[in-house]
Amino acid sequence: MKKKLLIGGIAIALILVAIVVFNMGKQSAYTETYQAEVAKSPEEIRMELLQKESSDPLSYLTVKGTARINLIGESVFEGSISNSATLASYKDVKLKLSCYSKTKTLLGEKFFTIYEFVRPNASVPFKQKVFLPDDVKEYNLEVVEAISQ
Numbered sequence: 001m002k003k004k005l006l007i008g009g010i011a012i013a014l015i016l017v018a019i020v021v022f023n024m025g026k027q028s029a030y031t032e033t034y035q036a037e038v039a040k041s042p043e044e045i046r047m048e049l050l051q052k053e054s055s056d057p058l059s060y061l062t063v064k065g066t067a068r069i070n071l072i073g074e075s076v077f078e079g080s081i082s083n084s085a086t087l088a089s090y091k092d093v094k095l096k097l098s099c100y101s102k103t104k105t106l107l108g109e110k111f112f113t114i115y116e117f118v119r120p121n122a123s124v125p126f127k128q129k130v131f132l133p134d135d136v137k138e139y140n141l142e143v144v145e146a147i148s149q
Contacts, residue, residue, distance in 0.1 A: 046087060049087055050087040053086065053088035054088045055148070057085075057090050057143075057145075057146040057148055058143055058145075058146070060084045060085035060088065060090075061081060061143045062143065063080070063093075063141050063142060063143050064080055065080070066078055066079060074130065076127065077128045078125070078127045078128075081093050081126060083119065083121065083122055083123070085120050086120055086121065087120055088149070089117055089118065089120060089148075089149040090147060090148055091115070091116065091117045092113055093113065093114045093116070093143055094111060094112070094143070094144050094145035094146065095111065095113070095126075095128075096109055096110075097109065097111070097112070097130065097140070097141055098141075098142075099132055099133065099136040099139050100136065100137065101137055107133050107136060108132075108133065110130055112130070114126045
């Protein structure tokens with residue numbers, strides 16, 4: 001009986017030691033990962049953010065605009081392109097103008113590029129003249145491409 005209790009006690013002690021050692025290994029790996037993240041310099045963090053923003057310009061660029069008809073029948077689109085990125089600048093922003101009828105049928109699309117620099121947290125105005133079909137009742141402007149600088 002004492003022998004069984006001794007073996008049982010040793011088994012429990014070994015299990016407890018194994019659990020403690022296993023948890024220490026997990027905590028050590030977590031601590032190393034955390035320290036690696038904390039050890040980044042401000043310059044490294046800025047470079048990572050710049051790389052992230054530069055790789056996905058469409059997530060940071062938005063366009064807003066209005067349309068009017070001038071005296072010779074051209075549609076004049078005026079608006080601004082805004083950049084919400086913290087560090088990245090963009091240039092040569094390509095816009096897509098989608099034209100719709102009264103019944104929401106797509107009548108056509110036109111593409112044009114605004115050859116300007118859009119700095120971080122800034123907006124750039126634009127003005128574009130195009131001839132549109134007579135049946136256009138609605139339009140949609142969107143950014144489809146840009147070059148990171």
